[in-house]
Structures are given as structure tokens and as C-alpha cells.
Amino acid sequence: MNDRLLKTTNPGGSPLINERLFKSIGKPLQRKEDQRLITGKGRFTDDFSMADQTWAWMVRSPYPHARIVHIDKTAALAMPGVLAVLTGADCMQDGLNAIQHSPVPSTQYDVKLRGPGDTPVFTGQHYLLPVDKARFVGEAIAMVVAETRDQASAAAEAVEVQYEELPWVFDSREAAKPDAPRVWEDIPGNVLVDATFGDIEGTEKAFAAAAHVVTFKSHVGRVTGVGLEPRAALGHYDADGDAYTLYAGSGGAVRQKRELADVLGVDQKKIRVLSFDVGGNFGTRNRLYVEAGLVLWSSKKVGRPVKFRAERSESFLTDYQGRDLVTDVSLAIDRDGKFLAMRAHNLSNVGSVLVSLSPLGKGSGLITGSYDIPLATLRAQAVFTNTMATQAYRSSGRPEVTFAIERLIDRAALQIGMDRVELRRRNLVKPDQMPYMNAVGSTYDSGEYEINMDALLELGDFAGAEARRAEAQSRGKLLGIGFCNYVESSIGTPKERVDLIVHADSVEVVIGTQPAGQGHETSFAQVAADVLNVPFEQVFIIMGDTDVVSAGGGTHSGRSMRHASTIIVLAAEELVMQGRKIAAHVFDVAVDQLAYDDGVFRCLYDNRAWTWFELAAKAAAAKLPPELAAGLRVRFDNEMHTPVFPNGSCMCEIEIDPETGSLEIKRYATIDDVGRCINPLIVHGQAHGAIAQGVGQAMWEGCHIDPATGQPLVGSLMDYGMPRFDNLPSFKNEIAEVLSPTNPFGVKAGGEGGTTGALAVIMSAVEDALLPICGVIEMEMPATPLKVWTAIQEGRKRQREKSPARTDARPEVTA
Amino acid sequence: MTIVSMRVNGVEVSREVPDNILLAYFLREELGMTGTHVGCDTSQCGCCVVHVDGVSLKSCTTLAAQVNGCSVSTIEGLANEGVLHPIQKAFAAMHALQCGFCTPGMMMSAVDLITGHGRPLTEEDVREGMEGNLCRCTGYHNIVKAIITASHEMHAGAGDAQAA
Ligand code: FES
Ligand code: FES
Numbered sequence: 001m002n003d004r005l006l007k008t009t010n011p012g013g014s015p016l017i018n019e020r021l022f023k024s025i026g027k028p029l030q031r032k033e034d035q036r037l038i039t040g041k042g043r044f045t046d047d048f049s050m051a052d053q054t055w056a057w058m059v060r061s062p063y064p065h066a067r068i069v070h071i072d073k074t075a076a077l078a079m080p081g082v083l084a085v086l087t088g089a090d091c092m093q094d095g096l097n098a099i100q101h102s103p104v105p106s107t108q109y110d111v112k113l114r115g116p117g118d119t120p121v122f123t124g125q126h127y128l129l130p131v132d133k134a135r136f137v138g139e140a141i142a143m144v145v146a147e148t149r150d151q152a153s154a155a156a157e158a159v160e161v162q163y164e165e166l167p168w169v170f171d172s173r174e175a176a177k178p179d180a181p182r183v184w185e186d187i188p189g190n191v192l193v194d195a196t197f198g199d200i201e202g203t204e205k206a207f208a209a210a211a212h213v214v215t216f217k218s219h220v221g222r223v224t225g226v227g228l229e230p231r232a233a234l235g236h237y238d239a240d241g242d243a244y245t246l247y248a249g250s251g252g253a254v255r256q257k258r259e260l261a262d263v264l265g266v267d268q269k270k271i272r273v274l275s276f277d278v279g280g281n282f283g284t285r286n287r288l289y290v291e292a293g294l295v296l297w298s299s300k301k302v303g304r305p306v307k308f309r310a311e312r313s314e315s316f317l318t319d320y321q322g323r324d325l326v327t328d329v330s331l332a333i334d335r336d337g338k339f340l341a342m343r344a345h346n347l348s349n350v351g352s353v354l355v356s357l358s359p360l361g362k363g364s365g366l367i368t369g370s371y372d373i374p375l376a377t378l379r380a381q382a383v384f385t386n387t388m389a390t391q392a393y394r395s396s397g398r399p400e401v402t403f404a405i406e407r408l409i410d411r412a413a414l415q416i417g418m419d420r421v422e423l424r425r426r427n428l429v430k431p432d433q434m435p436y437m438n439a440v441g442s443t444y445d446s447g448e449y450e451i452n453m454d455a456l457l458e459l460g461d462f463a464g465a466e467a468r469r470a471e472a473q474s475r476g477k478l479l480g481i482g483f484c485n486y487v488e489s490s491i492g493t494p495k496e497r498v499d500l501i502v503h504a505d506s507v508e509v510v511i512g513t514q515p516a517g518q519g520h521e522t523s524f525a526q527v528a529a530d531v532l533n534v535p536f537e538q539v540f541i542i543m544g545d546t547d548v549v550s551a552g553g554g555t556h557s558g559r560s561m562r563h564a565s566t567i568i569v570l571a572a573e574e575l576v577m578q579g580r581k582i583a584a585h586v587f588d589v590a591v592d593q594l595a596y597d598d599g600v601f602r603c604l605y606d607n608r609a610w611t612w613f614e615l616a617a618k619a620a621a622a623k624l625p626p627e628l629a630a631g632l633r634v635r636f637d638n639e640m641h642t643p644v645f646p647n648g649s650c651m652c653e654i655e656i657d658p659e660t661g662s663l664e665i666k667r668y669a670t671i672d673d674v675g676r677c678i679n680p681l682i683v684h685g686q687a688h689g690a691i692a693q694g695v696g697q698a699m700w701e702g703c704h705i706d707p708a709t710g711q712p713l714v715g716s717l718m719d720y721g722m723p724r725f726d727n728l729p730s731f732k733n734e735i736a737e738v739l740s741p742t743n744p745f746g747v748k749a750g751g752e753g754g755t756t757g758a759l760a761v762i763m764s765a766v767e768d769a770l771l772p773i774c775g776v777i778e779m780e781m782p783a784t785p786l787k788v789w790t791a792i793q794e795g796r797k798r799q800r801e802k803s804p805a806r807t808d809a810r811p812e813v814t815a
Numbered sequence: 816m817t818i819v820s821m822r823v824n825g826v827e828v829s830r831e832v833p834d835n836i837l838l839a840y841f842l843r844e845e846l847g848m849t850g851t852h853v854g855c856d857t858s859q860c861g862c863c864v865v866h867v868d869g870v871s872l873k874s875c876t877t878l879a880a881q882v883n884g885c886s887v888s889t890i891e892g893l894a895n896e897g898v899l900h901p902i903q904k905a906f907a908a909m910h911a912l913q914c915g916f917c918t919p920g921m922m923m924s925a926v927d928l929i930t931g932h933g934r935p936l937t938e939e940d941v942r943e944g945m946e947g948n949l950c951r952c953t954g955y956h957n958i959v960k961a962i963i964t965a966s967h968e969m970h971a972g973a974g975d976a977q978a979a
Contacts, residue, residue: 034907037915038899040850040890044916047849150833228854228862228951229916279852279916280951312855517913517952685910685957692954717859717949725942725955754954 014569014744016531016576021598024526024536025745028681031522032541033277043276045232048247050305053234054083056295057152058308059142059159060317061134064386064710065168065181068133071142072160079158081151083302086294087142088131096297097263098125099288103354105361109491109643111440113357113364113380115187116194122187123354124384128263128290128297133166135183135352136388137712138317140290145298145306168386168710172326172349175383183352183384190384192354197364197440198377203332206341206375210332214412219780220400220759222324222349222703223696224714225393226722227516229279230315235295236305244271244296249278251286252514252554257546259288264297271296275544281516282693283392284319286556287355313715321703322393324349325359325400329367329408337418339427341375342368342439344404348382351389357382358557359390362489363397365442369405370449370485370647371427376439386710388703392556394693395752398488399759406484406760410767411776421457424485425450435741444487444645445740445748452671452736453485453649459732460651460669468653468666478656479666480769486757487647490749492559494641497551500528500571502579502632504617507534509568510542512552513560518751519682520560526678527565527745531572533599534612551637558749561678563640565745571636579615582628586618644740646748648672650691650757654765658773661789663699663766669732670757675740675748683750687733690751692723694758698781700727721782770795772810819879823848824892832879839863841879842889850890850919854949861948864920865889871927873947890919893926901968902926902961911961913952921948921958929966936966 036042073085104113104121115121134141142159146152167181174180175190183190207213234247244264250256253273261268278285295306310318326347332340344367348360364380413420428449429436436444457463465481472479499510509528513520525539532539542548553559576596583601584591587608595602602609610618612632619631653667670687677683700721704713714720739746759781766783767776774795779787819836820829823846830845842848842865853875854862863875866888893900902922905911912918928944929936936944941962942955950958 028910030907031910033915034912037912037918038890038903038906038922039894040848040919042850042915044849044852046843046853049844226951227914227916228860228949229852229914230854277915279854279914281914282951312857312860517915519913681910685913685953688954688956689913689952690954693951716857717855718857722949722951723954724949725945725959728955730938730956730959731954 014573016569016572017744021533022530024529025678027679029522029526029536029679031519031682032525033519033521044229044279045234045247045249046309048234050234050236053305053307054145054147054302055149055152056298056306056308057144057149057156058140058291059144059156059161061137061139061141063134063163063165064137064170065166066134066163067166068130068141069162069164075160076144076155076158079151079155081147082144082155083147084145084298085142085159086129086298086301088127088129091128092131094297095265096128097265098127099259100262101126101287101355103356105358107491107494107641109641110361111197111364112195113193113361114195116191121354122184122192124184126353128293134163136386137710138314138388143294143298145302170385170387170705170710172324172347172383172385175385176347176381183386191381192350192384193357193360193380193382196377196379199375200377202375203341203343203377207332207343210340211335212333212412212416213330214333214408214415215330216404216408216411217328218403218407220323220325220327220403221781222321223393223701224316224319224321224703225280225282225284226720227280227282227284230310230312231289231291231319232309233292233295234305234307235299237296237300239303242270246271246273246292246296248273248275248292249285250275250514251281251556252512252552253544253546254512254549254552255554256288256292260293260296263293273546275514278514278516282394283322283396283556286554287320287391312717316715316720317712318388320355320391321351321388322390323359323400323697324390325363327400327404329404331408331412333412333416337416337423337426339371339373342373344378346378346380349385349387349390350382351385351387353389355389356391358392359397359400361397363401365440366398366401366487366489367405367440368438369402370429370487372429372433373439378440387705394690395488395755396557398752398756399694402484402486402756403759403763407763410764414776420483424453428453428485442489445742446738447487447645447647447673448738449485449647452647452673455734455736456649456651456669456671459671459734460667462651465653472655478658478769480654480656480765480767482652482654482761482765482768484757484760484764485649486753487645488752488756489643489645490558490562491643492557493553494639495637496553496563496567497635497637498567498571499633499635500568500575502612502616504613504620505538507532507539508542509539510549511564512549513555513564514543515555515560518555518560518686519679520564523561523678523682524564524568527568531569532612558646558751562644562743562747562749565678565747566640566743567636567638569744570638571634574634574636575632578634579612579632582619582624582632583610583615585624585628586622640743642742644675644742644748646672646674646750646753648736648753648757650761652761652765654762654769656769656788658792661785661792663783663785663788665695665729668729670754671734671736672750672753673736673738673748674750674753675737676746677735677737677750680735683735684733686751687754688731690754691731691758692728694755695728695762696723698759698762698783700782702782773799817880819883821882821884822886824888834880836879838865838874838877838879838882842874848889848891852916852919854916859949860917861924862917862920864923864948866923866927871924890923893922902965905961905965909957909961909964911953911957917948917950921950924948925962925965929962929969932966933970935970936963938963
């Protein structure tokens with residue numbers, strides 16, 4: 001529970017950024033949003049109801065892959081309360097379009113992912129309801145609308161769908177084979193992306209000349225977000241105004257509006273999307289779901305509002321899922337432990353339709369991790385399978401590649417007999433190399449990796465670890481010490497818009513991000529308050545209603561704090577100009593006779609001075625000329641492309657009971673360079689939650705599929721291993737503020753670092769604990785007690801075979 | 816249909832509802848009290864916890880009819896005439912909530928846990944006693960801190976009582 005801050009330098013920036021005067025920025029202020037959330041007054045999607053509303057229920061495919069031969073609605077339509085039964089054929093008849101997910105990352109900083117043979121990437125067609133076939137278990141095939149939810153659910157049972165089962169494939173390695181069952185007939189195989197990057201020839205030469213070559217292969221499995229609020233959508237078509245309204249929590253209402261307009265084939269002006277409190281997102285709600293389109297479309301058909309609320313089991317089957325990357329990496333190292341080159345082959349499972357290549361793309365740019373590796377080549381592939389689509393999930397793509405490089409380095413240290421910290425130290429990117437372009441073309445903006453690493457080792461008392469190991473051993477336990485560094489990237493949609501409005505008693509900031517617990521109403525208000533020098537309590541952040549928020553990039557990829565702080569200060573500069581003009585008019589002086597300083601407009605030749613709120617009151621009462629008539633209000637659009645690279649180090653200790661294989665995390669420490677930290681209370685909270693999600697994947701979570709039937713085996717919180725009160729420890733976290741030179745406040749991002757290193761550090765600890773018995777282990781996550789116990793049994797068997805007198809001595813390493 | 820009557824946060828209510836309506840939906844949909852949340856369908860997450868006659872209970876797994884005649888309190892009744900309950904203060908002060916979806920059930924469970932112990936809680940008490948509630952956002956770290964803090968406030972002076 002060590003929540004201290006490490007401070008470094010300030011890059012300066014705007015004249016409105018004056019650290020000396022910060023009253024809110026950097027302070028652990030309590031969140032504004034909490035008042036409603038702790039009193040039961042949150043506004044989650046299912047909290048909204050409309051008069052005369054009806055209920056939707058989906059008929060979902062029980063098969064991983066099946067042709068839809070015929071759908072008979074007759075029996076269902078005859079059931080009590082049923083208003084409509086709708087299918088893919090009805091969607092086609094009404095001319096609905098497929099969802100345009102824009103799945104291929106396209107900024108100039110993203111790696112260019114292409115189809116096989118340098119072709120455009122084939123995405124599949126994501127219709128609200130399919131006409132031809134079902135491509136995964138749980139896919140919505142038909143929809144029932146009825147008076148009550150129970151009636152809709154009962155009638156869904158009566159919809160007779162005749163399927164013709166088809167061969168299926170769920171494993172990406174199988175799906176990539178030429179004779180695998182084809183998810184889409186439109187392309188020759190299931191491989192939709194196949195692109196190679198880096199200096200192939202140089203890498204080969206370096207490998208040929210290397211003193212050591214180390215390899216590591218793994219499958220980073222499929223997980224799901226499990227936001228605790230199940231997905232919901234309430235749609236209403238108003239025939240009088242020919243307009244649609246949707247209540248649906250998401251990662252950005254503006255995007256939902258745009259994509260829904262495309263699907264329905266109507267003008268964007270006809271659609272209003274409202275997204276207020278969102279019960280967890282983590283990436284899963286950033287892309288459009290079919291049910292959002294379905295409730296709007298069906299509302300028009302039945303002439304009443306239509307509501308959908310997912311069961312938890314539906315969330316497990318049909319929330320966009322995460323990870324699922326097969327990685328095969330190798331490292332060339334010279335005699336002195338210097339990294340020479342890296343090779344990587346990453347294969348991403350996108351599921352049944354392409355929703356996002358962000359995980360593969362983001363990861364591709366970071367395969368070399370925090371290390372100065374001069375040469376690298378990467379082959380990035382993606383395949384379709386008969387599974388739910390994957391999407392960016394907390395720290396899209398980065399935990400996977402961090403896992404690969406960091407596990408690879410642990411292996412290297414064992415193989416060449418060098419201390420793992422020292423091996424890393426010799427290869428970390430140095431501050432004087434910043435900005436540093438890695439071997440696949442990503443330019444790291446700033447960071448003090450070695451300083452962070454040393455601070456972490458101190459925070460986690462790495463020096464005392466061996467004594468703790470000995471103490472555990474005296475109790476018959478195996479203590480494993482895990483350690484890793486990470487670097488991740490934050491890019492995200494480059495465009496953002498803000499409206500900054502000063503009233504006589506408040507400031508309103510209208511912005512197009514969409515938090516799901518990240519506290520934007522608080523941290524953005526801290527920025528606006530200090531930039532304008534007004535009280536934090538009087539700043540209000542307005543989000544989530546597309547009738548008010550006209551544009552905006554949503555919340556993903558750690559973009560929000562960086563974009564918001566930047567655009568707020570840029571807009572404030574314009575607002576100051578507008579304020580000076582208005583003040584000049586009201587004071588009746590020339591504009592150049594007016595100074596603005598720290599929240600006060602001052603007339604230069606007398607003592608008259610007004611604060612923002614005083615000026616707003618005067619402006620409201622005055623008759624302003626047309627060009628100033630809007631008052632103290634500006635709209636500002638900004639585009640910011642340059643990515644930033646949050647980074648850090650993590651350490652953990654896991655105690656294993658060799659007799660049962662049970663694991664207990666005894667210690668978990670991180671240091672995260674988030675750039676400028678606006679609110680440490682919130683940033684620490686982000687770190688805690690992010691760690692839990694990464695640890696969850698490493699130790700418990702997994703969307704397992706039965707290899708015999710293709711059926712998902714995980715449909716409830718009884719079968720999905722969650723981080724819980726009693727399986728996590730309290731954490732030790734520190735924030736390192738190495739300010740980014742890429743934006744006015746020097747913000748990087750704080751929401752995803754905790755997850756990025758967690759997979760690697762947990763598996764590092766597990767391997768370290770088992771080392772004396774098992775040597776290096778090939779264990780896929782999650783590291784369940786069964787896997788650990790089995791590894792111990794096998795390790796002991798090997799030891800007995802080798803030498804009957806067993807020793808649990810640890811291998812020697814030298815610095 | 817059946818008539819169900821209960822006291823909710825001190826107010827008598829009575830509704831004619833389907834026999835199978837769950838207490839969670841009775842509160843949310845019949846009474847419009849949407850502070851109680853439903854996060855799962857297998858009684859695992861604890862988002863739905865309310866107190867029935869002072870004891871915490873998962874309202875997603877309880878028929879409204881089962882609590883006919885009982886006294887139910889929900890998150891909406893936790894603050895006393897605008898004065899926040901110690902658990903509410905601690906959750907806000909320690910940032911024990913992010914999205915806030917688990918929070919109502921989390922706090923209702925915590926209050927029962929604290930009351931039931933009759934003394935301030937330790938980290939072990941909280942991690943074991945709160946096992947029936949899930950949170951996906953916070954990693955539990957700050958929730959544990961907040962519950963311990965609230966337990967001290969709620970049991971201020973209770974040390975003597977315990978010693979007796
Ligand atoms: S809603 Fe999940 S336990 Fe009640
Ligand atoms: S705060 Fe989001 S689930 Fe707990």
C-alpha cells in the first residue's frame with residue numbers, strides 16, 4: 001500500500017500550463033462521479049426504461065459452424081405476447097448493411113497489416129443477423145420481440161431453425177492449414193493477414209553470427225472482459241420525427257452513431273445515442289454489437305421501444321473477446337550478453353469475422369520490448385476461426401508481446417548462465433537514446449527504463465527475495481520470484497473535439513470520450529480547473545449524449561487523458577482570446593489594453609479586473625456584437641497522431657505448495673511511467689485493476705473450447721476463473737512521471753500498464769519456483785494448480801530417472 | 816400473479832406481480848429502484864446484494880414473494896437523510912469504485928460483514944468475508960482498504976465492548 005510519487009522534469013508547453021499554480025493537477029482528489037454511484041443513482045443502460053417498451057430475445061446458434069437451411073417462425077409467432085420474429089432474410093429485405101468496423105489500424109504509426117500476397121485485408125461481412133450460415137456458437141440467428149422478457153425468451157425456444165452442421169475449426173494453428181474448414185468461402189483459406197516486417201537479411205546474418213540463440217513459443221489464450229454490467233440496449237424509433245434513439249453503454253457514443261447510421265442506411269442526424277455509466281469496458285464495448293442495431297430496426301417494425309439485456313451466459317458467448325495469439329520468438333545474443341537480433345512469428349485468432357486487428361498491429365510494433373535490439377523481423381498473421389470475434393482487450397496486443405520477449409529473456413538468462421536482471425540491464429534502451437526507433441519502426445518518445453527497474457527492485461525488495469525463498473523452503477514451499485520490464489504504446493483515434501463553455505457559476509467541458517470507471521469527470525475537470533484557474537468544484541464534464549457531443553474519438557488505447565488534456569489547453573488558449581475580446585467590449589477598451597493572467601482579465605490602465613465567472617455574468621448581461629454573441633464558448637477540434645510509450649517494471653512472488661500445486665501470490669510490486677499523472681488516486685486504481693486483469697489471465701481465466709465438439713465450455717462465472725478478494729494480494733505501486741515530449745502536459749497513459757507486464761511476471765515467477773524440480777517449463781496460461789502439480793510430478797519423475805538421489809538445488813547463475 | 820408487500824427502506828410497498836419475479840427485478844422494475852444491480856445469472860457476483868431484516872442476501876436468487884412482509888434495505892436507503900454512511904464515505908475517499916456497477920452490492924455486503932464482526936476488520940477478515948462479491952475494475956485493493964477503514968469508524972469504541 002505504498003502510493004508514493006516519483007517526480008521528474010517538466011517539458012513546459014502552453015502559457016496556460018503553470019505548474020507553480022496547479023491546485024488540482026497531481027492531487028489525489030476524490031472523484032466527482034462517486035456521489036451518484038455510491039448512492040444508487042448511477043445511470044447504467046438497463047436502468048433506463050421507456051413507456052410501452054417491449055423486449056427482445058436472441059435465438060442463438062448452438063453450433064460452431066452450420067448452414068442455415070430454413071427458419072420457421074410460425075410456432076413462435078403464435079406464442080403469447082409475441083410481436084415479431086426477425087431473421088437475416090428480413091434484414092436483407094429491409095436493405096440493412098453490414099457493420100463497418102474499420103478493423104485495420106490505419107494511422108501512419110501503425111504497422112501496415114496486409115492480406116496474403118500484399119492484398120487488401122478481407123474482413124468478412126458482419127450483418128446484424130446472418131443469412132447464409134452460423135459461424136460461432138452463440139451467434140444471433142433470429143430475434144424475437146414480445147411484450148415481456150419472459151415471453152420473448154419462451155418464444156425464442158419455439159423458433160425452428162433447421163441447420164446443416166459443417167466442419168469447424170477453433171484453433172488458429174489448425175485454421176491456418178490449407179485444408180482447414182473455411183469460415184468464409186470468399187477467400188482461399190482462413191488466413192486474412194500475412195505480412196512481414198523488418199530487415200530480414202540483416203536479421204538472418206546476425207543470427208548466423210550469434211554466440212547464443214534462444215527460442216520461446218507459446219499460446220497466449222483467449223479471455224473475455226467480464227465487465228460486470230451485462231450488455232444492454234434500448235432502442236426507440238420515433239415515427240413522427242423519423243428518428244432513432246439508442247441507450248447503450250459503450251466506449252464512445254459518436255462511433256456507435258456513425259456505424260449505426262451506416263447499418264440502417266439513414267443520415268447520422270437521425271440517430272441519437274446515449275451512453276452514461278458503463279459497467280466495465282476494457283475494450284469489449286468499443287465496437288458495435290448487432291443487438292444495438294437490432295433494437296433500433298425492430299423498434300421501427302413493431303412501432304414501440306425495444307429493449308435487450310444480455311444474460312451473463314450470453315456475455316460469455318458473445319461479448320467481443322481478447323488475446324488468442326500464438327507466438328514463436330527467438331533472440332540472437334553475443335558473447336557478452338548483448339542482444340543482436342530478434343525473430344518473431346505471431347498468429348492472431350480474429351474469430352468468425354474481423355472486428356479489429358488492433359491486437360496484432362499494436363503488438364507487432366513492440367516485439368523488441370524495452371530493449372535495444374538493432375535488428376528484427378516479424379511475420380504477422382491473422383486467421384478466421386469458428387469462435388466469437390476478438391477485439392482489443394485491456395492493453396491490446398501488448399501483454400502478448402511483452403510476455404514473449406520477457407519470457408524469452410528469462411530463458412536466455414538460464415541458457416547462457418547470466419543473471420536475468422543483469423542481462424536486461426545490458427540491453428535496456430537508455431535515456432540518451434530517446435526518442436528511440438526500434439527495429440520494427442516504432443519510435444519510443446521518452447523513458448528512464450533502467451532507473452525504473454532499479455526503483456522497482458527496491459520497492460519489491462528484490463535483494464531480500466532469496467531469504468524469503470529459503471524461509472518458504474523451510475516450510476516445504478517453493479517460492480518463485482518473477483520479474484519483468486514492459487513498454488507499451490498508446491495511439492488511438494487521432495481526432496477529438498471539445499466545447500469549452502464558461503457560465504456565471506460553472507465551466508462546462510463537452511467532450512467525446514467515454515469512461516467506464518476511469519474517472520474522466522474528475523481528472524478532466526482537474527485539468528480544466530488549473531488551466532483556467534477556476535475552482536475544480538465548478539467544472540463539469542459533459543459526455544455520452546450525441547445530441548450534445550457532436551464529435552469525439554471515444555475511450556480506448558489509453559488515449560483519453562492525453563487527448564483531453566491537450567485539447568482542453570488548446571481550446572482554453574482560444575477561449576482566452578475570446579475572453580479578451582469580450583472583456584474589451586464590456587470594459588470598452590481596445591483588446592491590447594487587456595491582459596489575461598492566471599484566470600483574471602485585467603484592464604491595463606486602471607484597476608478593473610474580472611474573473612472568468614464575473615466576465616461570463618457581464619457578458620450575459622451585455623449586448624455583444626454578432627461575432628462575440630456566442631459568449632465565453634469555443635469549439636476546438638484537434639488531431640494528434642504521435643504515439644506515446646508508457647513503460648515500467650513489475651515484480652511478484654508466488655508461493656507454491658508442491659504437494660497440491662496450489663499457488664499464492666505473496667508480493668506484487670510495479671512501477672509505472674504514465675507521463676504526467678493528473679490524479680494519483682485514479683492512476684493507482686487503474687494500476688490495481690489492470691494488474692488484476694493480467695494476473696487473471698495468467699492464473700485463472702480462459703475461454704476454453706471443447707476440442708471434441710467445438711462448444712465453449714465457459715458460460716458462467718462458475719466456470720470462468722475470476723480475480724477475487726481471496727486470491728489476490730494488496731499491491732505495491734509507484735508512479736514514475738517521465739513526461740512525454742509529445743503533448744503539452746507530458747501525459748502518457750495509466751490504464752493498461754498493469755496488465756501489460758502481468759502475464760510475463762506471473763509466469764516468470766511460476767517458472768522460477770519450479771526451476772529446481774522441472775527446469776524450464778512449457779506451460780500455457782492459465783497456470784492452474786493442476787498444471788503446476790502435473791509439472792511437478794513429471795519433473796520429479798525425470799529427476800528420479802536421472803539420479804535416484806534427488807536434489808532440489810537451484811541452477812547456478814553468474815552475473 | 817400474486818400480491819407482494821414489504822417495507823423497502825422504511826416505506827411500505829405492495830404490488831401485484833408475476834409469481835416468479837425475483838426480488839432484484841421487483842426492486843428495479845416494479846419500484847424503479849435501479850441502484851440494486853444484476854450482474855450474473857448464477858448467484859456469483861454479488862452486485863444484487865440487499866439486506867432483508869438486516870441480513871445481506873442476493874436479491875437475484877430470492878423470489879420477491881419469499882420476502883413478503885419483510886423489511887428490505889437497499890443502497891438507496893444507506894445514506895441517512897443525505898448523510899453518507901461510513902462505508903459510502905470510505906469507498907469515495909479511498910477510490911474503492913471505478914465503474915461503480917459492483918459498488919451497491921459490495922457496500923451492502925460490507926456493512927453486514929462489519930456489523931456481524933462487532934470489531935474492526937483485518938485484511939484477512941475482508942478478503943475472506945467478501946468472497947461472494949466480484950469486482951472487475953479495482954483489483955479489490957482499495958475496496959479492502961475502504962472496508963477496513965469503515966469498520967474502524969463503525970466500531971469506534973467497540974474495543975471495550977469486545978473486551979467485555
Ligand atoms: S446478480 Fe450476480 S449474484 Fe446476484
Ligand atoms: S467498480 Fe467496476 S466492477 Fe467494481
